């Protein structure tokens with residue numbers, strides 16, 4: 696039976712020019728250029744291996760950022776392993792933005808959209824900070840709206856991050872650039888004003904694209920991003936609700952009661968799990 700299955704896999708993937716190879720053992724991976732990158736890869740590979748139910752999961756969200764690169768890489772490796780390929784070839788991967796769309800395609804995975812697949816089995820995504828209650832700040836890379844759409848449409852949301860992202864207690868401790876907020880371009884002045892006057896924000900700035908782009912960062916949804924500094928955030932759920940009430944706000948980078956687990960990679964290869 697297994698021999699026949701392997702024969703089928705070899706036959707069915709040959710047409711696509713894929714070279715089959717077993718899933719690389721995490722303990723014997725070639726070194727990367729920095730220990731931080733290695734930490735990200737350890738977290739991502741472990742998160743996928745421990746949470747992907749390859750025989751049953753079909754619709755898989757792939758988030759944005761530098762850690763999720765290794766999630767897409769690992770999913771691509773499942774596709775190339777004769778033992779898993781028959782299942783992995785059924786995966787449909789849902790992106791959270793342009794970068795993640797490219798990651799899905801370059802790793803040979805099948806691309807879908809959240810409009811086609813509004814209920815996902817699982818999503819893997821990065822975070823800028825994770826507090827002790829698994830509340831998150833996201834959007835440091837400007838992708839928060841689509842990330843939230845996808846992560847709140849999934850049965851499970853697994854965070855992949857390096858050790859720097861784990862907050863000792865409150866959000867706003869390690870991530871001090873402020874809460875990313877996606878806003879409609881014509882409303883940004885009004886939101887900046889309301890953040891300061893109504894919500895007593897310490898500082899709020901329109902994120903700039905320099906040096907890569909003159910003028911503001913424009914998101915995948917053609918919106919702007921404001922970074923709003925509230926210091927340490929003791930009640931992120933209340934702050935999220937208050938920001939969302941402001942006219943012009945599309946979404947906030949506070950992800951409340953959304954994540955199921957977080958994996959934090961360390962430079963020595965160990966990975967810490969927060970549930």
Ligand SMILES: O=C[C@H](O)[C@H](O)[C@H](O)COP(=O)(O)O
Nearest residue numbers: 760761762821834836837838
């Ligand atoms: O907008 C970007 C996303 O929310 C990222 O997932 C977040 O910034 C974490 O990115 P990284 O894995 O590069 O630290």
